[in-house]
Amino acid sequence: MAGRKPQRRREFGTVRQLPSGRWQARYWAPDGSRRTAPETFEARTDAQDWLTLTKADIQRNVWVDPEAGAVNFEEYALKWVLERGLSATTDELYRRLLRLHLLPYFGEVDLDEITPPTVRTWRAERLAATGATTVAKSYRLLKAIMETAADDELIRRNPCRIRGAGSEKAKERTTATVEQVDALAEAIGIRWRLMIYLGAYGPMRPEELAALRRTSVTLDPLAVRVTEAAPELNTGRRVEGDTKSAAGVRTIHLPSFLYIEAKRHLDWFAEKEPDGLLFVGEKGAPFRRTTFGRKWAKARAVVGLPKDFRFYDLRHTGHTLSTQSGATLKDTMVRAGQSSEKAAMIYQHSDDVRQQEVAGGIDAKVRAARHAATESPPAAREA
Numbered sequence: 001m002a003g004r005k006p007q008r009r010r011e012f013g014t015v016r017q018l019p020s021g022r023w024q025a026r027y028w029a030p031d032g033s034r035r036t037a038p039e040t041f042e043a044r045t046d047a048q049d050w051l052t053l054t055k056a057d058i059q060r061n062v063w064v065d066p067e068a069g070a071v072n073f074e075e076y077a078l079k080w081v082l083e084r085g086l087s088a089t090t091d092e093l094y095r096r097l098l099r100l101h102l103l104p105y106f107g108e109v110d111l112d113e114i115t116p117p118t119v120r121t122w123r124a125e126r127l128a129a130t131g132a133t134t135v136a137k138s139y140r141l142l143k144a145i146m147e148t149a150a151d152d153e154l155i156r157r158n159p160c161r162i163r164g165a166g167s168e169k170a171k172e173r174t175t176a177t178v179e180q181v182d183a184l185a186e187a188i189g190i191r192w193r194l195m196i197y198l199g200a201y202g203p204m205r206p207e208e209l210a211a212l213r214r215t216s217v218t219l220d221p222l223a224v225r226v227t228e229a230a231p232e233l234n235t236g237r238r239v240e241g242d243t244k245s246a247a248g249v250r251t252i253h254l255p256s257f258l259y260i261e262a263k264r265h266l267d268w269f270a271e272k273e274p275d276g277l278l279f280v281g282e283k284g285a286p287f288r289r290t291t292f293g294r295k296w297a298k299a300r301a302v303v304g305l306p307k308d309f310r311f312y313d314l315r316h317t318g319h320t321l322s323t324q325s326g327a328t329l330k331d332t333m334v335r336a337g338q339s340s341e342k343a344a345m346i347y348q349h350s351d352d353v354r355q356q357e358v359a360g361g362i363d364a365k366v367r368a369a370r371h372a373a374t375e376s377p378p379a380a381r382e383a
Helices: 044-059 073-083 088-106 116-129 132-151 178-188 190-201 206-211 256-268 289-303 311-324 329-336 343-347 352-375 378-382
Strands: 013-017 023-028 034-036 217-219 222-226 250-253
Touching: 013 044, 023 044, 073 088, 073 132, 088 116, 088 132, 116 132, 178 190, 178 289, 178 311, 178 352, 190 206, 190 256, 190 311, 217 256, 222 256, 250 329, 250 352, 256 352, 311 329, 311 352, 329 352
Parallel strands: none
Antiparallel strands: 013 023, 023 034, 217 222, 222 250
């Protein structure tokens, strides 16, 4: 009886010539399914070379299923945003960037159809249509989404490879002088004076100011405890929650010249409940960006500051005075609620005692500047 014929080992792939004269390559994928190359080849050797490269990718575990990337970008991007667990303001920003700048171009294509050339073309068109800062933010979002797609093995490699495309080149911001801060506080009205001073000498973010309550302020020592933020969305709704980062939770010791401002505000304008809001409007409602914005614009015009000078820019005054008062970089970062990943910061410390010293230094600087302004002749001040 003849022995059983040994079973033929299955080949990785085969090539065949089509009626058109071109060559087709087929192979066995890791999941055991029979796959066909996404393109045909002019010569048999080209098809065989393609099979060799594909086999090498599978053996090195770098092969990406060509059918995996057939996922609609819009569906994937919206799911990506949903799964991030973002803050309300960041969620709003990402959805706006998608709606205005990414989905009109990529919304109807699949992930594997987004290539480096299409990304470059999209960016060039956006730069011609809108500001460079917005394009940089949109590019960073696109790159993050596509990086996750690569991690999910839906695409082989991230197509966003333009060096520096996600960087923003912010122009030098105007720093208000002590005299200009005082003028702003005077022009904006007595109800909002303290907000101007806390924005400058805190220095505090607008969303942090919106969340302050009576219990946030102590008069002895003169300080403000920041524990949360209440950013305002474009819909006008305020969302109370965590500060921008863990570093945002902090105690800010204030210069002593603000004692009268803080006490008067607590007595006259803060909500009367023990845990009432520190800043409310004339009718008792939490302050709104649009309402305050109109007051801010008028005060800015009275003082003569440029139109692009934002309330947020008051923080630059606080940073500058802190540095001039002898504060270290770490002192300034703690005061402003900023975080850094630089390892050198681990070895620098700024405790409450040091923060009180910084507040004292700011107090001395402001008093000296005010004294100089009142002592100097009017002509010198105008010059």
